[in-house]
Amino acid sequence: MARCELQIELEGGRTEYRAGESVRGSVRVRSDAAVDCGGLTVRGQWGVGPRSRQGGTEEVTLFTGEWPAGSVTSYPFVLELPRVPLSYDGQLVRVDWWVEARARVRGFDPVAKQEISLVADPEAEPDWGGLYQQSSAMHHVAYDVLEEERPGAAPPPATLPRAVQIGCLLLALAPFAVGALLIALSVFLALSGRTTPAEAAIILLVVVAVLTMLGVAAWRLFLGNWLAQRRLGEVRLEVQPVSARGGSEVDVRLMLMPRSRVVLESVRATLEGEERVDPHGEKRRRERKTHTVHRQEVELAGRRELGAGHPLQVEGSVPVPDRPPPSLGFSWYQLNWWLTVRVRVKGGADWEKKRLLLVHP
Numbered sequence: 001m002a003r004c005e006l007q008i009e010l011e012g013g014r015t016e017y018r019a020g021e022s023v024r025g026s027v028r029v030r031s032d033a034a035v036d037c038g039g040l041t042v043r044g045q046w047g048v049g050p051r052s053r054q055g056g057t058e059e060v061t062l063f064t065g066e067w068p069a070g071s072v073t074s075y076p077f078v079l080e081l082p083r084v085p086l087s088y089d090g091q092l093v094r095v096d097w098w099v100e101a102r103a104r105v106r107g108f109d110p111v112a113k114q115e116i117s118l119v120a121d122p123e124a125e126p127d128w129g130g131l132y133q134q135s136s137a138m139h140h141v142a143y144d145v146l147e148e149e150r151p152g153a154a155p156p157p158a159t160l161p162r163a164v165q166i167g168c169l170l171l172a173l174a175p176f177a178v179g180a181l182l183i184a185l186s187v188f189l190a191l192s193g194r195t196t197p198a199e200a201a202i203i204l205l206v207v208v209a210v211l212t213m214l215g216v217a218a219w220r221l222f223l224g225n226w227l228a229q230r231r232l233g234e235v236r237l238e239v240q241p242v243s244a245r246g247g248s249e250v251d252v253r254l255m256l257m258p259r260s261r262v263v264l265e266s267v268r269a270t271l272e273g274e275e276r277v278d279p280h281g282e283k284r285r286r287e288r289k290t291h292t293v294h295r296q297e298v299e300l301a302g303r304r305e306l307g308a309g310h311p312l313q314v315e316g317s318v319p320v321p322d323r324p325p326p327s328l329g330f331s332w333y334q335l336n337w338w339l340t341v342r343v344r345v346k347g348g349a350d351w352e353k354k355r356l357l358l359v360h361p
Helices: 137-148 163-193 197-232
Strands: 002-012 016-018 022-031 035-048 054-057 060-067 072-082 096-106 112-120 236-240 241-246 249-256 262-277 289-301 304-306 314-321 331-343 351-358
Touching: 002 035, 002 096, 016 331, 022 035, 022 060, 022 096, 022 112, 060 072, 072 289, 096 331, 137 197, 137 351, 236 351, 249 331, 262 314, 289 314
Parallel strands: 016 112, 241 351
Antiparallel strands: 002 022, 022 072, 035 054, 035 060, 035 096, 096 112, 236 249, 249 314, 262 289, 262 304, 262 331, 331 351
C-alpha cells in the first residue's frame, strides 16, 4: 500500500509561545510510493479535558498534488495564535494546544501532531471577554462582570427590593409550617390510636431530619444573610477592579450603618481560585467536582462596637498571586476566581457577599 509519513518541525525547536504570537515551522513529508494528495493542511488546535477538540487557528493548505515515490519534501508554514485560551494543566481542568498536520490521501489520512504551550503575554492587554468561550453560559456572566468597570456604569444593587426579601423569607419558612402540621398530625394519629407509638416516632424523626436539612439550607442561602443585614442596615460593597492581572491588587470598600448597637468580630476578604467540573455537561460524572487552586484570606477590620446609626467604612486590598491560573469557562469545565467578603457579627448571623472576578497571568 502506498504510504507517506508526516513530521512537524518547529522553527528553533520552540514549543512555548506567547498569546497572539506566530508559530513558524515546516511539515516534512516522506513518501514511500507515488501518492496523490488531495491537500496537505496544518492548523493550531486546542482542546479541553482529554484533548477533545474545541477550536483552533484557521486551516492553512500547504500543498495539493502528487508525491513521487521516495520523495522527501518540506513545506514551511506560519500560524497566528489567538490570545485565549491559555494552556493550563490543572487537577480537574486541562487546556492543551498542539499543531496538527494532515494529508488527505485516498484510503487513509496521515496525521502528525506537535505539542505546544500558549502562555500569557505580560506586555499585552488580556482578552478579558475571551476568557470564557461562546459555548458557555459563563461567557455572558463574564461580560456582565466587565460591565461593572465600564465608565458611568451603575454599581450592582446592594440589596434586594423589600417585596422580594419578604417573598423569599415566606418561601423559606413555608417548609417549616408544613412540617409543624405534619408533626401535629402524627401526634394526633398516635393519640387517637390510628398509628402505633413506634410508627409515630419514625414519622417524627423523618420530619425533624427533613426540617433540619431545609433549615440549614435556608440559613446558608438566605436567612443568615438576611438577618445579618437587618442588624447592619444597608451594606454596600465595592470591588475594583473586577478584571485583575497576576501580581496586582483588588481594592475592597465596605460601607454600612447599623440600625441597632452591634459588635463586629471582624471583616475579612477571601480570594479563591476554583476548578470545577459540572456533571450536567459530562454524563460520565455523577457529582460535581471542585478543586481549590489558590486561597488567601485578608483581615480588613478587627473587632469593634458600633452604635445605632453610626456609619462604618472599611477599606483594604487583596493581593492577586503572581502568575495565577487564568479564568477559564467552557461547556462543563471552569476555572473561576471568587472574592468573598464576610462580616462576622457577635451573637448573630454573618453577612457575606461573593463576587466573580476575571483573573489573567
